[in-house]
Amino acid sequence: MIRILVADASSIARDVVNDGINVHRSKRYIEVDIVNNGLAALEVLKQKQIDLAFIDVNLPGLSGPEVVASIRGTKSDKCLVVAMSNSLDEQAEVSLRRNSAYHFLKKPFHQDDVSNLVATQIKMGTACPILIVDDSATMRKMTCKILEGSRFSFDISEADGAQSAIKAMRSGKFKLVLTDFHMPGADGLELAGSIRDLSSKVGVYMMSTNETSYLQRSAAFVGISGFLQKPFTPEDIDSVMHRFLQIDAPKFGKSRGMFSFDEPEMKAS
Template structure:
């Protein structure tokens, strides 16, 4: 069950959001709660957990940004928040981003726009088995913590070498591998090549402190899906997953290139 909140003082906007939720009714059961002002929305968030909230920016009682900011102190701390308005100024956008808002629906919008965001939410909450490969136990622990704070749901396993990783990958369990480049024995590039011999469907991302065009080009040639330049955070993971799964980039999320050399070449050519 997905617990949804629709908070807007406009009855028309509330109905459009509810219609969008109904479009996904065959995929999930939704428990929808309505709030007609900001204070009602806050009371609901404090009284019960909410999974996804559609919140109008301009409401009596409490504004949308105030509701999103207060959300972290309620039972709905992990709620995915989508704000709605005809426009956003830079100050409001900055506040919403600071407090973890996910996406923006520009009014007037259609039920299909709501359904697309909910579909992305459902995809984010599917379980993705991922293997972290690094000879450093500290780095594996740090990467695990970053994955656990992502918007996506991961089933996390670890390997301390390319050899151990390949044994695990041969089980066919994993959707994604995050591997360090610098490892004793076989390095990240060699591991990626071996994975590609086994499967073209496993997403491979390489962690490295290096930022060289040569390394990135070699990795791209082998067929890895992108780079994670250390240090990285949950926002970088979210951005990679949105690209991997073909999801619309959220308004308040990070947007990053999976290979920075491609971006550098675009800047050079002006294309």
Template sequence: MASSKTILIADDSATFRSYVRDVLQASQHRVECLDACNGLEALDVLGSRPVDIVVLDLMMPELSGEETLARLHKTGRRQFLVATSSAITNETRETLSAFGAYEFLPKPVEPEKLVGILGFFDVIKRRRRALVVDDSATVRSVVRRVLGHSLFEFDIDEAADGASAIELALASRYDIIFLDVNMPGIGGLETARTLLGRTWNTVIVMMSRSADADLVARVRETGVGAFLKKPFYGRDVDSILHSLLGLKHPTLVKETALFAETRP
């Protein structure tokens, strides 16, 4: 059974807070529910103890949900957050996405959608082993930092060339490998071909600064899971992993094509 989750329900309506609490506690998930009736109270709770999921109303007195998320974003923390409101503008939706909110649920919120969020959380927060392969130590450091901004959680190893990557990947179980296309010695495409079919259910994501149609076609032909053009960001990692894991894309995570190419 999954471990207990701490849920912060931030809404100025006691009726809505009670509704969310009743729905979540009646599910098969083990939850502890905390209350906040405005954004300031929510920030106080988040500053005082770990919280797994925040259900945040956008229209609250003293400090709105959008303002609360903006302050939280400034701290650099990536919080698994679900926004709620009776209505939302496209501008607000863009702001929520930029600030890292995971999903928006319109009120009245359907019980199955609330419970479904807990299931998504369990899948997303399962720690995964990742291998970052690039001949540039700087790029490896940048990719490591990008993965740290993803909603998914990784234990990360590094390799500086194809030969080292093959040795590590065949000796260990990695969930995902981020593999640079252009490396001296054994290149990324050859490394990918060597590893595919010989590793334990490992997803390979190729990386390159170039994304011309010919390169993307050659990458696709290897059978890898996806291709990302450098630079990419935590939200791009979130999007492709939703696709590769067969998860429904939340409305606030913009969908990144698995094999995007640069058009001439």
């Protein structure tokens, strides 16, 4: 089940959002709360675990940014927040960004814009099978913790080296691999080449503490999707997933330059 909040004083805007949500009702059970002011929106967010919230910036009672700032610590503190307005001033944008809003829809928008965001939320909530490969148990544990902080959901497995990773990959289960570059025996590049022999669709991202530009040619040759420079964050994982799943980048997304070359991303199967 997906729980969605629509908070807007305009009945026209509420109808457009609801039409976009309805596109997905044949495949998912979706519970929708619709309110027309900020106080009512915050009350819903406190009482229920909302997954996706469409919140007008200029709500009466409490403004949209004020509502978003009050979400932390409620049942809905991890919900995907989409702000809506005819325009977005600097103060509102700073507040929304600071309080982890996800995206902004400029009015007037189309129901397809809403439908795409609901589809994004569904993708985020669908656990992606991922394999973490690192000879250090401590680093694997740290990587798991970072993945758990991402907006996306993961079904996480671990391998302590290339040999155990290849054995795991033969199951055909995994869509993503995060592998360390420096490992005893076969390194990350060799592992990536072996993975490519098994599948051309698996996303392979290499983790390294070192500058990676010298690996560009080898990485492109074996089909590595990109690099994650250590230390990385849950926001960096979000950026990887947006690229891998070919989801448009959000207005308030946080990312840094982690890719050392511009190879086209592979579409997840």
